[in-house]
Amino acid sequence: WCKGWNKDRARDGKYPGVPFQGEKDWQKYEVARRLKDVVHTIRAQYRKDWKSKELKKQQRAVALYFIDKLALRAGNEKEEGETADTVGCCSLRVEHIQLHRRLDGQEHVVEFDFLGKDSIRYYNKVSVEKPVFENLQLFMKNKDPTDDLFDQLTTTFLNKHLQRLMDGLTAKVFRTYNASITLQEQLKALTNPEDNVAGKLLSYNRANRAVAILCNHQRSVPKTFARSMEVLQEKIDAKKKQVEEAQEGVKKAEDEFKETKDAKAEANVEKKKKLLKRLEEQLAKLNVQATDKEENKQIALGTSKLNYLDPRITVAWCKKFGIPIEKIYNKTQREKFAWAIDMAGEDFEF
DNA sequence: GAGTAGACTTGGAAGAATTTTT
DNA sequence: AAAAATTCTTCCAAGTCTACTC
Structure with missing residues (x-):
């Protein structure tokens, strides 16, 4: 009982002296953000030195x-x-x-x-x-x-x-600072507002990956990597074929409509076009998946996501582009970053 | 200062759980 | 419903850094 009560009370941070959930984490990122203001001076200083x-x-x-x-x-x-x-x-x-x-x-x-x-x-x-x-x-x-x-x-x-x-x-603050600022910059550079959700998520992963590379977060190539890559490629090939078939289907329906000019044929053209569009989207999604997987072969994203990236940057990005937060953070992560989820608006800047 | 105990953070992998495929 | 693949959780070792002693 007591435990739960403390937890709830701690959650909203309304009580002075009671640290809110994730306060330590918050503080860490605030220190890194302060570095942003003085980093130019520091760089000038060490150049002189x-x-x-x-x-x-x-x-x-x-x-x-x-x-x-x-x-x-x-x-x-x-x-x-x-x-x-x-x-x-x-x-x-x-x-x-x-x-x-x-x-x-x-x-x-x-x-x-x-x-x-x-x-x-x-x-x-x-x-x-x-x-x-x-x-x-x-x-x-x-x-x-x-x-x-x-x-x-x-x-x-x-x-x-x-x-x-x-x-x-301290020395480690530079890691936090450079990781977070890199994520923010990369998100800005890579996100295309025209992209669909899958495309935007790829951009996010790429930004995350840039950070993981900077921090040298590596993993051993998963045992099933080559195999699952093959499987994915097969799927892509199959989908391509389907797309081609659907293209022909559209053409056929159009020809028929030209012949007959009747409403039924016209509806059929629309139907075929819809099918084609859906298949093309599926194909695009698979291609994105394959790219992402390949680029991620030896890179571990978890550590930077959990320890180096100010979650408010991610939250802001999600809000700005209408990406559901669950696409990026799983349940435990959402709990860990709860403070950021209700703290950051879409205009948050690290 | 130099040395070091100990609190706290960061790290990838192994095993567990869940989801997807067959 | 079993098998396979993926994702999540847990584990604890390996780091960082402060605080304290001599």
């Missing part, structure tokens, strides 16, 4: 650039031996990056290859700004492959610095 005379500051500035641009994790130092040899930004070693002055037509390319959290491989080639490239050369000079790239840097030092720049700011 690339040129600092203090090695420590230079390293901090380059690390921060990676955390911001590539959404790398902080990378606390961890006890050796027992745990797997995984790293994050601050714990990167010389052996984890390779520098290329030119590569594939790009300048100042850094090639990352290391194991991150849960031993998920991070592999990426990124063109960086020239001062960063030069700093990295400096940091790597006279070091063994197994030496720390940022030997002067700790996560504590980095976070202390961030705390000074903005209240509540």
